[in-house]
Amino acid sequence: MKSNQFDAIVVGSGISGGWAAKELCEKGLKTLVLERGRDVQHLKDYPTMTAAPWEMPHRNRIPLDDKLENPVVNRCYAYKEDTAHFFVKDSEHPYIQDKPFDWVRGYQVGGKSLIWARQTQRWSKYDFEGPDRDGFAVDWPIRYEDVAPWYSYVERFVGISGSYEGLDTLPDGEFLKAWEMNCVEKEIQKRIKASYNDRNVIIGRCAHLTEPKDVHLAQGRGQCMARNQCYRGCPFGGYFSSNSSTLPTAAKTGNLTVRPDSVVHSLIYDDQKGKVTGVRIVDRITKESSEYFADVIFLNASALNTNLILLNSISKRFPNGLGNDSGILGKYVAFHNYRGSINANYEGFMDEYYFGRRPTAVMMPNFRNVKKQEMDFLRGYMTFYTAGRAGFGHADVPFGQDFKEANSTPGPWSVYMMMQGETIPKESNHVTLSPDQKDEWGIPLLQISVAYDENDEKILTDFYEQGEEMLTKAGCINIRRGDSKQSPGLDIHEMGGVRMGRDPDTSLLNGFNQMHLAPNVFVTDGACMTSTGTQNPSITYMALTARAVDYAVKEMKKGNIS
Numbered sequence: 001m002k003s004n005q006f007d008a009i010v011v012g013s014g015i016s017g018g019w020a021a022k023e024l025c026e027k028g029l030k031t032l033v034l035e036r037g038r039d040v041q042h043l044k045d046y047p048t049m050t051a052a053p054w055e056m057p058h059r060n061r062i063p064l065d066d067k068l069e070n071p072v073v074n075r076c077y078a079y080k081e082d083t084a085h086f087f088v089k090d091s092e093h094p095y096i097q098d099k100p101f102d103w104v105r106g107y108q109v110g111g112k113s114l115i116w117a118r119q120t121q122r123w124s125k126y127d128f129e130g131p132d133r134d135g136f137a138v139d140w141p142i143r144y145e146d147v148a149p150w151y152s153y154v155e156r157f158v159g160i161s162g163s164y165e166g167l168d169t170l171p172d173g174e175f176l177k178a179w180e181m182n183c184v185e186k187e188i189q190k191r192i193k194a195s196y197n198d199r200n201v202i203i204g205r206c207a208h209l210t211e212p213k214d215v216h217l218a219q220g221r222g223q224c225m226a227r228n229q230c231y232r233g234c235p236f237g238g239y240f241s242s243n244s245s246t247l248p249t250a251a252k253t254g255n256l257t258v259r260p261d262s263v264v265h266s267l268i269y270d271d272q273k274g275k276v277t278g279v280r281i282v283d284r285i286t287k288e289s290s291e292y293f294a295d296v297i298f299l300n301a302s303a304l305n306t307n308l309i310l311l312n313s314i315s316k317r318f319p320n321g322l323g324n325d326s327g328i329l330g331k332y333v334a335f336h337n338y339r340g341s342i343n344a345n346y347e348g349f350m351d352e353y354y355f356g357r358r359p360t361a362v363m364m365p366n367f368r369n370v371k372k373q374e375m376d377f378l379r380g381y382m383t384f385y386t387a388g389r390a391g392f393g394h395a396d397v398p399f400g401q402d403f404k405e406a407n408s409t410p411g412p413w414s415v416y417m418m419m420q421g422e423t424i425p426k427e428s429n430h431v432t433l434s435p436d437q438k439d440e441w442g443i444p445l446l447q448i449s450v451a452y453d454e455n456d457e458k459i460l461t462d463f464y465e466q467g468e469e470m471l472t473k474a475g476c477i478n479i480r481r482g483d484s485k486q487s488p489g490l491d492i493h494e495m496g497g498v499r500m501g502r503d504p505d506t507s508l509l510n511g512f513n514q515m516h517l518a519p520n521v522f523v524t525d526g527a528c529m530t531s532t533g534t535q536n537p538s539i540t541y542m543a544l545t546a547r548a549v550d551y552a553v554k555e556m557k558k559g560n561i562s
């Protein structure tokens with residue numbers, strides 16, 4: 001038992017778990033990271049990072065048998081031959097869909113930090129106030145001012161590129177040099193700004209090193225080369241991942257132990273001691289069970305897996321899941337609505353081009369219901385757009401001089417716009433454990449019951465109307481609506497189920513992500529989210545994690561957690 005004793009245990013090594021590990025190790029705690037997937041070492045385990053299409057058996061396409069066997073993951077745009085090894089196959093990790101839900105996962109050291117799209121916007125004060133003001137979910141127990149210093153803290157370390165705009169709806173952070181809009185994007189920005197008082201258009205903020213500082217070089221990372229092959233793992237460490245950044249930093253302290261292939265089954269609640277003492281695991285390969293113990297435990301298995309682990313942590317004291325006296329564990333799950341997109345064309349600028357494969361888009365912070373309820377739906381959406389020239393090879397003549405010339409010049413400009421809609425956490429959107437079906441490690445399958453509602457349809461309609469109007473005013477032509485009709489989940493921003501709040505009857509975590517009823521357990525991944533905002537969520541998970549570790553270690557020193 002002694003060799004299985006640590007100061008802290010972190011479950012999961014993805015974006016939030018990597019941060020928990022770094023912070024705990026740097027504060028001197030002997031920390032065990034339990035990760036269900038295989039080990040992935042930065043650079044060494046990125047087999048395709050420099051591969052050309054012709055070096056891949058299917059030229060970077062997914063073969064038909066894989067598509068048929070794994071329909072869910074195949075719907076993810078980033079799942080290709082060069083990245084498939086970092087995604088979970090549906091056939092290997094089944095779950096139950098009460099309603100269609102695309103659950104996209106990355107089970108390995110680094111989790112989804114290897115395959116995320118790296119867009120990072122802070123929440124604003126309006127997002128934290130939203131549920132209370134508009135009367136949905138429960139009030140966040142924190143406000144923007146509580147998280148702002150922690151946003152700065154993680155941004156400096158991660159390296160976020162962005163422009164300083166002074167917007168209260170999308171606060172500035174600690175930025176590296178911003179990426180640049182191309183000429184058509186700038187033209188659209190100019191015309192939208194001239195047409196509306198309530199709409200801001202800025203270049204996206206993302207976790208890419210445009211100008212690495214000492215803090216990034218010390219991590220062994222270098223400048224982003226704008227190759228747009230990030231999902232393979234970056235040979236330059238140009239984007240942020242646990243593997244390139246937080247985990248190696250944690251390891252340097254000498255306090256880190258990572259145990260890959262460790263499927264966490266549940267937390268151990270000692271009824272006599274009246275507290276959580278550790279974690280039960282099943283070895284992924286040998287299927288042997290073992291137990292690890294620690295004074296404090298951080299759950300960072302990603303939103304829905306953290307729900308699963310807590311629901312499966314049954315004891316005499318907590319027969320319905322750890323900390324679940326209120327019965328709300330697994331409920332109020334929410335996500336982002338990505339269904340709507342708009343395509344258009346732009347005439348002119350035929351003598352202009354752009355350089356590199358910029359890893360971000362143009363962003364328009366939410367302009368609906370921001371400061372007060374104005375629409376016939378709750379909350380709003382962030383809008384993104386990009387403009388680009390159609391690829392070379394657009395000739396519509398079959399041969400000759402014209403064919404050669406058309407194939408050696410880029411085609412006309414097209415514009416793509418998409419929405420990221422906030423969804424409202426509802427009790428009916430929930431996850432539970434299957435009463436009779438288990439996975440090969442003896443853990444009940446997760447049963448997911450999550451769907452859109454009328455509010456989401458109204459937001460979609462508003463996005464189409466406003467998007468079309470804005471693109472028309474911006475001079476676009478041939479404007480076409482698109483509805484992917486994609487299921488919830490494919491946004492890969494699932495959140496909630498273990499939400500933060502002020503009252504143990506209506507929430508599971510307090511304002512420091514600490515379980516109301518199990519004070520040495522902290523949940524700092526997406527499961528903790530009380531509402532979703534319209535921003536990409538991971539930078540908020542990182543900030544909340546660093547903040548929670550700071551609090552936990554101070555509480556341990558005071559003797560309040562042991």
Ligand SMILES: Cc1cc2nc3c(=O)[nH]c(=O)nc-3n(C[C@H](O)[C@H](O)[C@H](O)COP(=O)(O)OP(=O)(O)OC[C@H]3O[C@@H](n4cnc5c(N)ncnc54)[C@H](O)[C@@H]3O)c2cc1C
Binds near residue numbers: 106111116
């Ligand atoms: C294609 C794609 C694009 C995305 N784009 C963006 C974006 O632009 N911006 C943004 O903010 N977010 C984006 N995301 C979402 C982002 O990846 C997640 O929000 C983020 O990774 C969540 O961090 P996490 O630590 O909660 O989970 P993860 O990074 O998924 O890590 C969880 C880890 O826990 C492990 N684990 C799970 N269950 C267990 C268990 N029982 N025992 C032990 N270990 C376990 C997993 O194997 C995994 O390693 C994107 C995701 C994808 C796939």
